[in-house]
Amino acid sequence: MAQEKKVGIVGYGSYIPRYRIKVEEIAKVWGMDPETIKRGLQLYEKSVPAPDQDVITMSVEAARHAVARAGIDPKKIGAVYVGSESHPYAVKPTGTTVAEALGSTPDIHTADMEFACKAGSEGMFVCYGLVKAGLITYGLGIGADTSQGAPGDALEYSASAGAAAFLFGNEDVIATVDDTYAFMTDTPDFWRREHAFYPSHGGRFTGEPAYFRTVLGCANALLEKSGLKPSDFAHCVFHQPNGKFPMRVAKMLGFTEEQNRTGWVTPWLGNTYSGSSPIGLTAILDVAKPGEKIFMVSYGSGAGSDGFIFTVTDKIKGVAGIAPQTRPQLDENKFYLDYGTYAKFRGKILKAG
Amino acid sequence: MSQITARYWREIPRRYRGEAAKSTKTGKVFFPPRLVEPKNGNRQFEPTKLDYEGKLITYTVIRIAPAGFEDQGAYALGIIEMPGGARITAQIADCPIEQVKIGMKVRIEFRKIFDDGHEGIHCYGYKVVPM
Numbered sequence: 001m002a003q004e005k006k007v008g009i010v011g012y013g014s015y016i017p018r019y020r021i022k023v024e025e026i027a028k029v030w031g032m033d034p035e036t037i038k039r040g041l042q043l044y045e046k047s048v049p050a051p052d053q054d055v056i057t058m059s060v061e062a063a064r065h066a067v068a069r070a071g072i073d074p075k076k077i078g079a080v081y082v083g084s085e086s087h088p089y090a091v092k093p094t095g096t097t098v099a100e101a102l103g104s105t106p107d108i109h110t111a112d113m114e115f116a117c118k119a120g121s122e123g124m125f126v127c128y129g130l131v132k133a134g135l136i137t138y139g140l141g142i143g144a145d146t147s148q149g150a151p152g153d154a155l156e157y158s159a160s161a162g163a164a165a166f167l168f169g170n171e172d173v174i175a176t177v178d179d180t181y182a183f184m185t186d187t188p189d190f191w192r193r194e195h196a197f198y199p200s201h202g203g204r205f206t207g208e209p210a211y212f213r214t215v216l217g218c219a220n221a222l223l224e225k226s227g228l229k230p231s232d233f234a235h236c237v238f239h240q241p242n243g244k245f246p247m248r249v250a251k252m253l254g255f256t257e258e259q260n261r262t263g264w265v266t267p268w269l270g271n272t273y274s275g276s277s278p279i280g281l282t283a284i285l286d287v288a289k290p291g292e293k294i295f296m297v298s299y300g301s302g303a304g305s306d307g308f309i310f311t312v313t314d315k316i317k318g319v320a321g322i323a324p325q326t327r328p329q330l331d332e333n334k335f336y337l338d339y340g341t342y343a344k345f346r347g348k349i350l351k352a353g
Numbered sequence: 354m355s356q357i358t359a360r361y362w363r364e365i366p367r368r369y370r371g372e373a374a375k376s377t378k379t380g381k382v383f384f385p386p387r388l389v390e391p392k393n394g395n396r397q398f399e400p401t402k403l404d405y406e407g408k409l410i411t412y413t414v415i416r417i418a419p420a421g422f423e424d425q426g427a428y429a430l431g432i433i434e435m436p437g438g439a440r441i442t443a444q445i446a447d448c449p450i451e452q453v454k455i456g457m458k459v460r461i462e463f464r465k466i467f468d469d470g471h472e473g474i475h476c477y478g479y480k481v482v483p484m
Contacts, residue, residue, distance in 0.1 A: 018447050050446065050447065050464075051424070051425070051465075052446060052464040052465045052466070052480065053464065053465065054465060054475070056463075056465075056475070056477060057462075057463045057464050057465055057477065060463040061462060061463055064405075064463075088475055089475070092474075097369075097477060100365060100369055100370075101369040101370060101463055101477075103370050333447075335447070335449075344424070
């Protein structure tokens, strides 16, 4: 019997808006001490979407980068799943606009995913499964958000914007999926009710019983299932609600700071919710070398984690330079906003009429 | 129902994907696609797509914006020459007005152009950003 072709990532892309706001600028408005926040959250600044950007526009850009890196005909994409908690419409899909902009319609399946910050890795999970089942040739999983955080709340310092897209297939794979695991429980740590503008959260409850229990539960089970140990990996990436949690969870699992550093983008990006660990993964793929193993565990409140183990292949050579890379998008061509302009961009100002 | 939805839908191929027409006679690219080529009357075209990168030929600054664009403040609107010769009109995003320069290289990005009021559709299309 012929050996089954390994399914994995054939192309990836990220998109980060150019606008930023610093912790100092937000803290000034609410009379908080910026140094305490920076130290407590390990967060310095966050990305802000321009008024003409939303989950659809960022998803299209990230997806175009993924298709360019894969070098495939977009007509061969059989599924587009966009995960987000800020889909532009309450009723009208994000995925159809993205698929249309790529030129992949009408022979395609699309669905919009929602699961707090885990929706992006869900799309990846489903695309991987569909390709493996032989139902589609290529599947595109996207995580994107223009995250909401109430003014004055701790989330305002972190809620940011960005997108990451991953094209799954079984030809010319740049990173194979070697194993997966998912861990879900009903944990009410963070939510947004219908018609509520901003999410609510359980404060400290979002830590130990939610993020740490779930991420550790998924990560430990995935390590056990795969028979691998932290030292077998070149890189790890976890959901990053702030700079502190992913570093702490990595340490608890036995990963080093060095293994966690490449995908640790939150201190300069903020929490891109559904795009968080996926954008971290793009930063890793930008620099990863053939043979390296990557450990990824996402997290979404409510709560659940999707875990993946990837192995980078020879096909990754030369791929990063085809489209904009993540770290340069994060570090270059930034425009810093004052709070007033930020409030206008994010629709926080009540206008007449 | 707003009049905008049907028109917006008809323009999706060119607004989303830059679908253009290339003259089989002269090789010139027309955007939006034309049925008849000026000067020679040619009616034979093959479908093509605009590249993502082009050059700013000229621009103007809109200070008193039309309805639906009022909140965007002063913004630049440019004419961009794309490879193949097609010229497109687009807003120049993510660039302070004083940094807009004729001849600069720009790249097409997918953006929201406007909303059809508070309850209507979001209308997407292309803008350009400096490279």
